[in-house]
Every structure is written in structure tokens, then in C-alpha cells.
Amino acid sequence: MAAAAPAVLPLRPVAGPRGLPLLGNLPAFGRDPLTFLTRLRDEYGDGVTWSLGPLRSLFVSHPEHIGELLGAVEQTFDILDVGWAFRRVAGQSVILSKGAEWRRKRSLVQPTVRPRQVRLYASTMVDCAQAAADRWRDGQRIDVLREMALLTQRVVVRTLFGNDIGDQSSALGDAMIVAQHEVGAELRSISLFLPGWVRTRARRRVDAAVTTIDAEVHRLISERRAAGAAAEDRDDLLSRLLAARDEDGRPLSAQEVRDEAVTLWAAGHETTSTALTWTWYLLAGAPQVRARLDDELRQALGGRPPGIDDYERLPWTQQIVKESLRLYPPVWLHSVVARKGATLGGLPVAAGTKVWCSQWTAHRDPRWFADSGAFRPERWDPGASEAVPAHAWFPFGGGQRTCLGARFAQVEAALLLATLAQRFHVDVDPGPVRPKAALLIQPDGPLRATLRAVTSPLG
Structure with a gap:
């Protein structure tokens, strides 16, 4: 007899908090998105209907429904277009493409961040x-x-x-910071619903930033293409993108290379710097965790710098990063839109419904994580008694559209942490630090610290 299909956890949504005319729950969401979404989970349950302005929305919190949702993207759900500013920065990169075009671009971009390529980048x-x-x-x-x-x-x-980017790296980095800030601000404001032709002051800042970004990235693309075959022998990501060919032998266009390069920049820069910032903050308040990190670095590395072959020999370092990503996931919200015929938890979902889930609320759900607000990397120890359901931890998304740079980001965070921690403690100033949700979850103000050199080599 054929095996029975696994039972589906029923989804029974309830109505969430009453909103304002036209604006819906946008004011409450915009003031403090993390508190608002946590309230939806705690006061209303695993399925809540709400409205973000005119958007008819459903918020789901149970890992089973989150996993079903992530797995159904590209089948019965599409990635949600999250506003003019985001499109202006990311263009038509793989994270915004759909269907056949998404599959084509993913096949071209994915080889640039496969484990073999990440090995080459580890020494850098x-x-x-x-x-x-x-x-x-x-x-x-x-x-x-x-x-x-x-x-x-x-x-x-x-x-x-x-x-070969030279002094332009600073200008490019500053422009990316402005662009990412404005994308996050638009997500929480009424400007999310304004038509593209409306040019607010914030949108003019985005335009200026994107002009800088485009000028530099297209200059680099033109120079690489002018170099011909010699450029394709290089190992940097831009050269790999230019050398990529789809199954019909077609390369990415200059605009497509620009879009993927900008997306890789954003994914590989500010997300990792944010994750490391929160990691240092958490370590400063957990001396026993830091002591175990020192012991691991001493035993595994003996005072030498880490390499890619050491990555698997640093399980505690990896667990620190994983627990930091649980408590302060840089990307905190995932949104899709239902196609005709979509279902979730056995419930039909009307076409056009926006369905949301949040890494922040799932990662801090006390049903799945004992003492959920505490920094406890040991919860990820092999054989730990605390069983974590699939999709209760998903900082890189899931399903077919899992972040392509997930491996790159995890290796980068662990190796940077190990390298710096061998030589310094980062003593963050005492006092509360509030997380602020914009495009990423970052501290709401400067995180000041005093560097303290490790008094004896960790060898």
C-alpha cells in the first residue's frame, strides 16, 4: 500500500486588530513592526488577517505553515513586490524575478556562490x-x-x-547605505503605496544613490568586457557573472549583471556586518560563551589565522553565529502574494492575498525555544535535548528561493569572528540596546565599545 500523505496542520485565521480607514494597520506597523508582529502572534494566534494600507494580508507564525509557504513559492505563491525603492535599487535581479526568468537567472548566479567558489573567497x-x-x-x-x-x-x-575599484569603493558604499536606508523607510510608510511617478524627497535621494551605483558598476562591467577572455579567468564574482552562460549559450546583459552585482553587494555586505554587530553585543554580555569561544580558537587554531578547512573545526563559533541570527536576524520579514488556487494549511487563500511570516517572531517563539530571549548557543549543540522544528529558524528564507549567498554569509561571519576574537575582546558599553526594523534589524543608535587586546595569544 502507498504511504499515507502527512497530515496538514489546519490553518484557521482570525481577524487581527482593527485598523484605520484606508491606512489599515500601517500606523501601528510603521511605529514598531517587531512589537506589532509579536502582538499578532501572541494575542491572535498562528493565522491572523490584517491590513497594511490597502493590502489584504495574512500573517502566519507556525513553522509548519511557514515551511509550506516557503516551499510553495514559484508554484502557488509569488514573491511580493515590496515597493518602488526596492525595485529601483535591485532592478530585475534574481530576488525579484519570477517563473522562467527567475529559473534562468538563478542557474547563472548560483555557481558564483557555490562551496567551491566560497573556498576561494575564504582567504580574502x-x-x-x-x-x-x-x-x-x-x-x-x-x-x-x-x-x-x-x-x-x-x-x-x-x-x-x-x-580594481579603488577610491570608488567609498562612494559606492555610501550610496548603497543611503539606498538601503530608504528602502527600509519606505516599507514602513505610506509612500509604499504611492505610484512610481511621485517623486518625494526620499525617492530623490534613492535616485541620486542609484545614479552613483549604476555609474560605477557599469564602468567596471565595461572595463571587464573590454578586457575580453583575460577577464573571464579572474575569480571575483563580477567576472563569474560575465562569464556565465545559460543553457542556450546566452550571457547576462550588462543591466542584468548590474542588477545581480548590486544584489550580491547588499547581501554580502550589510547583512553580514549587521549579524556580526549583534554577535559582538551578545558576546559582551555572555562571558561564559566568550570563554568557550576562546578555548575553541586556542585548540583548533593554535594562534594561527583560520582557513576554510578550519570552518568545520569551529562548531562553537558556528553556533554563536547561528544563535545570533536567531535572536537578531538581519532580514526579519518575508512576504509573498497568492496566485489563483493557492492554499495554506488546507485553507484556500484568495488570489492577491499578501501572506507574511517573520523571522523575528518565529525565532523568538517560546514554544520552540526555551528561554527564547536568552543568548544560548548551546541550544544548537549536537544531540541537544531541545528539538527545534523545521522552519522555526530560517534567517536565509527557505524552499527554492533560499538565499543564494547563505553559505557565503555563514562562512564569512564565522571566519571574521574567529580572526578578530583571537586578538580582541569587544566590550560593548553596558545598557539597553533597542533593535530597529528598517530593511534590516539594526541597533537604533551607535553601538559603542572598547577594544581590549587578548593578553596572550590564543595558541
């Missing part, structure tokens, strides 16, 4: 971290997010563009 990651540590001094005061952003920007410049 460590070199950049060592250079940063060489500039640090015992007792120096730093803004942690700024230091991590400078570090990951160096990594992405070298792995994405090689070393």
Missing part, C-alpha cells in the same frame, strides 16, 4: 579581518556597526569586484 575574508585587527589598538573606542560595515565592505569589494 580572513586577510581583510587581519588587516582590520592590525589597525585596532588596545583601549580604542569604536562604533561596532561602523567597524563591521567597513570590514565587510572590504570583503565584498575584493570578492565581488577584485581590487
